[in-house]
Amino acid sequence: MPATDGARASVSRVRRFWNSSVGKKVVMAVTGIIGIGFVLGHMAGNLQMFKGTGAAQAMHDYAVLLRKTGGLLWLIRGVLLGAIALHVTAALQLSARNRAARPVGYGAKKDQVSTLASRTMRVGGIVLLAFIVFHIADMTFGIGVPGFVHLDPYNNLRNGFTRWWTVVFYVVAMASLGLHLFHGAWASLRTLGARRPSAAPLHRNIAVALAIITALGFAAVPIGAAMGLFTDDTPVTDESQTVSTLTGGVR
Amino acid sequence: MNVTLRVWRQPGPSAAGKFVEYQARDISAEMSFLEMLDVVNEELTAKGEQPIAFDHDCREGICGMCGLMISGVAHGPMKATTTCQLHMRSFTDGDTITVEPWRASAFPVLRDLCVDRSSLDRIVQAGGYVSVSTGNAPDGNAIPIAKPDADAAMDAAACIGCGACVAACPNGSASLFTAAKISHLGYLPQGQPERYRRALKMVAQMDLEHFGGCTLFGECQAACPKEISIDTIARMNRDYLYGSVFEREESRSAGGAG
Numbered sequence: 426m427p428a429t430d431g432a433r434a435s436v437s438r439v440r441r442f443w444n445s446s447v448g449k450k451v452v453m454a455v456t457g458i459i460g461i462g463f464v465l466g467h468m469a470g471n472l473q474m475f476k477g478t479g480a481a482q483a484m485h486d487y488a489v490l491l492r493k494t495g496g497l498l499w500l501i502r503g504v505l506l507g508a509i510a511l512h513v514t515a516a517l518q519l520s521a522r523n524r525a526a527r528p529v530g531y532g533a534k535k536d537q538v539s540t541l542a543s544r545t546m547r548v549g550g551i552v553l554l555a556f557i558v559f560h561i562a563d564m565t566f567g568i569g570v571p572g573f574v575h576l577d578p579y580n581n582l583r584n585g586f587t588r589w590w591t592v593v594f595y596v597v598a599m600a601s602l603g604l605h606l607f608h609g610a611w612a613s614l615r616t617l618g619a620r621r622p623s624a625a626p627l628h629r630n631i632a633v634a635l636a637i638i639t640a641l642g643f644a645a646v647p648i649g650a651a652m653g654l655f656t657d658d659t660p661v662t663d664e665s666q667t668v669s670t671l672t673g674g675v676r
Numbered sequence: 677m678n679v680t681l682r683v684w685r686q687p688g689p690s691a692a693g694k695f696v697e698y699q700a701r702d703i704s705a706e707m708s709f710l711e712m713l714d715v716v717n718e719e720l721t722a723k724g725e726q727p728i729a730f731d732h733d734c735r736e737g738i739c740g741m742c743g744l745m746i747s748g749v750a751h752g753p754m755k756a757t758t759t760c761q762l763h764m765r766s767f768t769d770g771d772t773i774t775v776e777p778w779r780a781s782a783f784p785v786l787r788d789l790c791v792d793r794s795s796l797d798r799i800v801q802a803g804g805y806v807s808v809s810t811g812n813a814p815d816g817n818a819i820p821i822a823k824p825d826a827d828a829a830m831d832a833a834a835c836i837g838c839g840a841c842v843a844a845c846p847n848g849s850a851s852l853f854t855a856a857k858i859s860h861l862g863y864l865p866q867g868q869p870e871r872y873r874r875a876l877k878m879v880a881q882m883d884l885e886h887f888g889g890c891t892l893f894g895e896c897q898a899a900c901p902k903e904i905s906i907d908t909i910a911r912m913n914r915d916y917l918y919g920s921v922f923e924r925e926e927s928r929s930a931g932g933a934g
């Protein structure tokens with residue numbers, strides 16, 4: 426039965442790929458690039474906080490817009506959650522293999538060219554994972570945010586960041602993100618074999634820009650809140666009623 | 677010049693090892709690092725002690741047998757230099773130098789500074805070959821090869837299999853070695869028929885030998901005495917990816933269509 430044979434062959438193909446160190450790393454690169462795409466879009470949305478008058482409305486409309494897409498929002502959430510699950514699973518499995526590959530360490534070892542960013546991918550990744558969990562609990566579900574109102578991100582951020590320790594945690598997490606991308610954005614294209622050979626393969630331009638832009642772009646919001654920059658008190662025209670009818674009450 | 681050595685001494689594969697200090701006295705700056713060890717060994721032998729075991733063969737940087745972790749740097753402080761080609765003028769009088777074997781689970785220590793690197797040989801056996809039709813030797817330039825491809829293949833072929841890439845990699849990965857062998861054949865027309873299957877097989881063997889994976893730290897490239905580029909790793913991954921999608925499984929049944 427050729428059909429079954431073909432199916433079995435492709436299952437074993439996928440398994441062989443996932444079991445190999447190169448395959449897992451390719452999965453990390455692809456899911457990492459998905460993450461970069463998300464992060465850039467999310468950051469652009471957040472920067473509307475700085476619009477001044479009308480910023481509260483802009484943030485509200487942005488939140489509503491996401492929900493108006495209905496199924497698409499859930500599709501994107503699904504892809505992102507799947508990407509995180511694969512990225513973290515591969516990270517844990519590869520780290521375990523890498524550690525096992527050198528059971529006896531050196532008495533003296535000097536790193537020659539590896540960057541701090543590359544050597545902190547694992548630790549930084551754990552910070553990012555903790556941040557993602559906290560951030561969803563914080564700004565999506567509003568757990569612990571004083572006076573949290575669904576679909577009013579402007580004021581939720583303003584209120585949330587009255588707690589100084591969240592400002593610190595957000596800024597530390599965004600520094601970790603910058604470091605993670607300084608290595609990751611550069612590495613991912615090489616992992617995928619998508620870069621042409623270069624005379625100085627360790628040199629990076631785009632990754633530096635991306636790391637700085639994302640770290641500063643995201644950190645600007647908690648820092649801006651701490652500095653009291655968000656003073657737009659114009660009332661938000663509530664559109665959540667229409668949203669509920671559009672999405673059948675789904676947030 | 678005089679230097680103090682802290683050398684890893686281990687009597688056998690499963691024996692416990694430890695660092696032992698030795699004084700190397702009246703060493704000429706023109707000696708190679710291995711010649712300096714020879715001097716120390718002469719003294720040890722004269723005293724009736726076991727000499728320090730270390731691997732070497734050609735002593736001219738082409739065989740890949742030598743390889744020591746010298747004060748935390750694979751093949752020592754000179755760039756693009758094997759341990760045998762490293763000279764004592766790279767050190768200063770009074771230095772303390774730590775000398776260790778390559779460390780990787782795929783490179784078990786045999787004795788002192790000697791490790792078993794046959795795991796690298798098995799990676800080559802898994803796919804480092806090309807199919808050649810039998811008959812007369814082909815004419816020299818019968819197959820045209822573009823100059824950039826010939827250059828890239830030669831750059832990769834410079835790999836002497838010393839294992840410094842594995843030793844220097846924080847993950848104990850043999851990616852640079854494997855990638856060099858894959859590029860060396862994969863850039864040439866003769867290497868095309870097995871190109872993608874070769875990547876699949878050699879990477880599988882690399883994993884089987886319990887080498888780590890690649891994080892692109894770049895340490896391997898810095899340690900490589902032949903300055904092989906991590907770009908070869910990108911190429912290996914591309915070949916592996918392509919092979920994973922398009923390469924047909926090899927038939928297990930005898931005589932079946934493959």
Ligand code: HEM
Binds near residue numbers: 519547549
């Ligand atoms: C959720 C927690 C996360 C963990 C635990 C984590 C962990 C890791 C680790 C350990 C690596 C290095 C893999 C290796 O080379 O051995 C890595 C690579 C990478 N990560 Fe993450 N990460 C996380 C989140 C993210 C996020 C949010 C993004 C994107 C915005 C991202 C993007 C990348 C990229 C692009 C790479 C490079 C892949 C490559 O080297 O080819 N990661 N991650």
Ligand code: FES
Binds near residue numbers: 731741758759760
């Ligand atoms: S002994 Fe042959 S390369 Fe050093």
